[in-house]
Amino acid sequence: MTRQLLIIISFWGLVSCKTTTDSSTIINNADSLTNDTVKIKYSFDTTLTINNIVFKFSIKDLNADSVILTATSTSLTAINDTINSNGLAYWEFPDINKDGNVDFIYDYIGNNPIIFAYLFDTVTNSFINVDGFEKFPEAVQLKSNPKYYYSYHRAGCADLNWVSDLFKIENFKTIQAGHIYGQGCDFEVKENPQVIEIYKVKDNDEINKKLIENLPYQKPIKNFEDKWDFIDTYWNKNYGQFE
Secondary structure, three states: OOOOEEEOOEEOOOOOEEEOOOOOOEEEOOOOOOOOOEEOOOEEEEEEEEOOEEEEEEEEEEEOOEEEEEEEOOOOEEEEEEEEOOOEEEEEOOOOOOOOOOOEEEEEOOOOOEEEEEEEEOOOOEEEEOEOHHHOOOOEEOOOOOOEEEOOEEOOOOOOEEEEEEEEEEOOEEEEEEEEEEEOOOOOOOOOOOEEEEEEEEOOEEEEEEEEEEEEOOOOOOOOOHHHHHHHHHHHHHHHHHO
């Protein structure tokens, strides 16, 4: 997805940015600025047409630590929520579940993304927060079964160790089904062998997981970038084992 970056910075005041496009929009927080006279402010609005209803979506500063999110039509309030603005990196409007309707996500700065998501509910014509979505960064929908998604996050050793989880969304809640731990770190491999451990997660509880496969790391992942293809191929091919 091509992302259009908009940086909103005010010097002794507030700079407002407006757009009326339906395409994905990202706002980035310029956290590298440290001058005490520079203040980061959020002031954004756009018009979105969803389910044949025109909504005005707005993100405004509430106070030094919070912003308020609103999406309203002439007769409906699709969202009215307050979130912490400390470390807020960006927000955008993707179609997460590929149902043809715009959804909403926002992300916080960190070693791994912390992404919160709202799906648009066509029954109530409102945005509903997806409980637990923040536990699954960089979520990708499976091509082979769109009800499932997989995530990815770093787990140490300069991203040579990593984790990918299989999950689905039901009734606006995430349900974890699978877990892969890739240990590709090439430091002291005799004591810490390179391995890919694959688990089935029971009852949406990662503590209650069962090892179902143990693979030598170097066989499917010969180079660093090969892990992306391995993760995508594995989940798309084997999701049925985790149902």
